[in-house]
Amino acid sequence: MDAVDRTLVEALRANGRATYAELARLVGLSGPSVTDRINRLEQAGVITGYRAAVDPSTLGLGVTALIGVLLSDAADLDDVARRLKDVPEIEDCWFVAGEESFVLKVRAGDPVGLEKIIGRLGRIRGVARTRTTIALSTKWEARQIPIPAED
Amino acid sequence: MDAVDRTLVEALRANGRATYAELARLVGLSGPSVTDRINRLEQAGVITGYRAAVDPSTLGLGVTALIGVLLSDAADLDDVARRLKDVPEIEDCWFVAGEESFVLKVRAGDPVGLEKIIGRLGRIRGVARTRTTIALSTKWEARQIPIPAED
């Protein structure tokens, strides 16, 4: 994971469909050696995949919300996490410190859809209460934050 | 935006480096027509780009936190948003309904790094207070949620 690798990762974060030839020109190496490095980055788990970035609102998912999940006493964390995974509208799920045990980011088509999701969450065994925060606008999402110099 | 387009979007969300030939075989069309459709999806703003998915912890960004930002009375929303944008560690920024005006998702290398970010946020003009929730573990992130049938 040297400077060349960091450059490659930056370039692929900006454009996941960059050709190996382009990347080779960018870092001043030959094509095969760039291929080697990227394969190694993938196998090391640095690059976990390549995704098309899609605007959810164009797919009819205009509502974004953050939902805090409070558990009942004696709830099984793993069990709740497993049941949360069955709710397809949850895009992100963090286990957090604080009064709330999980924070979820969900997408819905409209407020009615969001209400249905909240209802489903509340019916999960072990979930005591939810606290929903609606995003009125998304200033930005998934911005590329700089890679720290050291490892 | 018909069923074929949805299939293409799903496929490119799963693998952003899929070749047009693969996609053509998948949907049963010729290469050029798939290229046309994808170009149209890009120009329509459905597909906004292609990104390599990177595991932040392998880059030395092991700490994820959600930070709620409370504003002072008479704070200028746009001005605060602009100053938040200058903080590179903020990966997502939503303007939300509720006592907090913004919710941020930030990444830091360690708790000390997070403390520095919180300090910087608190010094932004118009920011009255912040409330930080640390993610102890990420159950999942950026999961592909299904595309609703209708548009």
Next chain:
DNA sequence: TGCAACAGTGGACGCGGTCGACCGCACCCT
């Protein structure tokens, strides 16, 4: 000094992306 391991280079081959020309269909207007 000699050997081994590793990273990179260069060339050759096959496949994929791209472009232009053509086709068929649906829609519309008269």
Next chain:
DNA sequence: AGGGTGCGGTCGACCGCGTCCACTGTTGCA
């Protein structure tokens, strides 16, 4: 009903890219 138009798709050809393999140069170590 007929003709025109535009759109979406196919086909074929050319160029460039990805991939594989053999070779090279360097570093580290015995």
